[in-house]
Amino acid sequence: GWASEGLGSSGKNRRVCHAAARLEMGSLWEEFNRLGTEMIVTKAGRDTGEDGTTEMLGVRGRILAVLSPLPCRYAFHSSSWLAAGRADPAAPGRVHFHPDSPAKGAQWMRQIVSFDKLKLTNNLLDDNGHIILNSMHRYQPRFHVVFVDPRRDSERFAHQNFKSFSFPETQFMAVTAYQNHRITQLKIASNPFAKGFRDGDPEP
Amino acid sequence: GWASEGLGSSGKNRRVCHAAARLEMGSLWEEFNRLGTEMIVTKAGRDTGEDGTTEMLGVRGRILAVLSPLPCRYAFHSSSWLAAGRADPAAPGRVHFHPDSPAKGAQWMRQIVSFDKLKLTNNLLDDNGHIILNSMHRYQPRFHVVFVDPRRDSERFAHQNFKSFSFPETQFMAVTAYQNHRITQLKIASNPFAKGFRDGDPEP
DNA sequence: CCCTTTTCACCTAGGTGGTAAGAT
DNA sequence: ATCTTACCACCTAGGTGAAAAGGG
Numbered sequence: 001g002w003a004s005e006g007l008g009s010s011g012k013n014r015r016v017c018h019a020a021a022r023l024e025m026g027s028l029w030e031e032f033n034r035l036g037t038e039m040i041v042t043k044a045g046r047d048t049g050e051d052g053t054t055e056m057l058g059v060r061g062r063i064l065a066v067l068s069p070l071p072c073r074y075a076f077h078s079s080s081w082l083a084a085g086r087a088d089p090a091a092p093g094r095v096h097f098h099p100d101s102p103a104k105g106a107q108w109m110r111q112i113v114s115f116d117k118l119k120l121t122n123n124l125l126d127d128n129g130h131i132i133l134n135s136m137h138r139y140q141p142r143f144h145v146v147f148v149d150p151r152r153d154s155e156r157f158a159h160q161n162f163k164s165f166s167f168p169e170t171q172f173m174a175v176t177a178y179q180n181h182r183i184t185q186l187k188i189a190s191n192p193f194a195k196g197f198r199d200g201d202p203e204p
Numbered sequence: 205g206w207a208s209e210g211l212g213s214s215g216k217n218r219r220v221c222h223a224a225a226r227l228e229m230g231s232l233w234e235e236f237n238r239l240g241t242e243m244i245v246t247k248a249g250r251d252t253g254e255d256g257t258t259e260m261l262g263v264r265g266r267i268l269a270v271l272s273p274l275p276c277r278y279a280f281h282s283s284s285w286l287a288a289g290r291a292d293p294a295a296p297g298r299v300h301f302h303p304d305s306p307a308k309g310a311q312w313m314r315q316i317v318s319f320d321k322l323k324l325t326n327n328l329l330d331d332n333g334h335i336i337l338n339s340m341h342r343y344q345p346r347f348h349v350v351f352v353d354p355r356r357d358s359e360r361f362a363h364q365n366f367k368s369f370s371f372p373e374t375q376f377m378a379v380t381a382y383q384n385h386r387i388t389q390l391k392i393a394s395n396p397f398a399k400g401f402r403d404g405d406p407e408p
Numbered sequence: 409c410c411c412t413t414t415t416c417a418c419c420t421a422g423g424t425g426g427t428a429a430g431a432t
Numbered sequence: 433a434t435c436t437t438a439c440c441a442c443c444t445a446g447g448t449g450a451a452a453a454g455g456g
Contacts, residue, residue, distance in 0.1 A: 040425090043437075047423065075434090122436085135435075176436050184425070193424040196442035244449090247413075251447065279410090326412085339411080380412050388449070397448040400418035
């Protein structure tokens, strides 16, 4: 009934307003962010390795990720990124639904919510559902916890039924090839699939 | 409302009574069945490669698979299977929910419904959710299309809300090692992961 | 003797950055 | 000159039956 769909003090539905989230692998994200994170975009789509942990209970809902563009074009000169004019026109942003969606809150709590199936592409005509980005532009990942409202006129309450999270340390630059060699080295050191490019002695 | 949940002539909810299904790779299943299909069970769990196609429209529901034991123990002697006494006592049968469940009918129709994540084990203490079988016993795979009834007292109508399918050509014997060498050869010829054991010239 | 378990080489499938060639 | 693409060797991850060892 209507009474049970009351709003919390934030103007959000009570089912989502207490949702919380923390970033998994936060120290690694910070290490990348200090150097200026770069993410490869290809025509076919490449992974991102995004992780997050939700602390949501009792919500029957969806979790989805979006990448919000930051409004500037960049260039990499003498080891640093510089703003280089207005952002190129962006295609309408795509949304990536977590593959476990929809699921109940207890299910989301059971394990880390990983966005490792999310792929980035620079192909404006992509029809694989990947998220389309402009290379040499900067993005802020965000994700939304959405309560699936069973009411028939649920569109009217859409603004109450989600709660959003973003972690500044996950901002990144979309590139087709790495610009900063220190980013390349950190990727090689931290991604198991790049183990073939490591040369030093591995730690236990 | 209640009127819209009326029953078809079969005594099943109208949402499932028109569901239909056909077996994918039917001719390969028949080829195996003529020889006597065998499926490996291990302690850790092994795949089955079950495929099926549903023809279900407009149903918000689940698809799940069960393996029904046939009540006999078998032995393999001189190239054929013989009944060999009563069936060993079986643990309560487990159910395998298709990982896309729940989903709407249109989603199920979009692609082949494959049970290739279903694994078989002979470990009675298995806690990976695999289906537990007795080796040297025969089984009939079945699957059920289930309408998720939104009514509060939906348990009362459970018997109306599913429709079951089984294909006799998918019956198989659970084994820990292949008994019939012709089954081994047909597995090697038809399973891409066993390509390493093929010796003849491959067909284009 | 019959059946089960363990380990193995050999595959499929797909995620890495490197590299050189291509595009603008 | 700068950015993009296509292909590659090298990984991770995991599905095969073979073979040998183990158990009752």
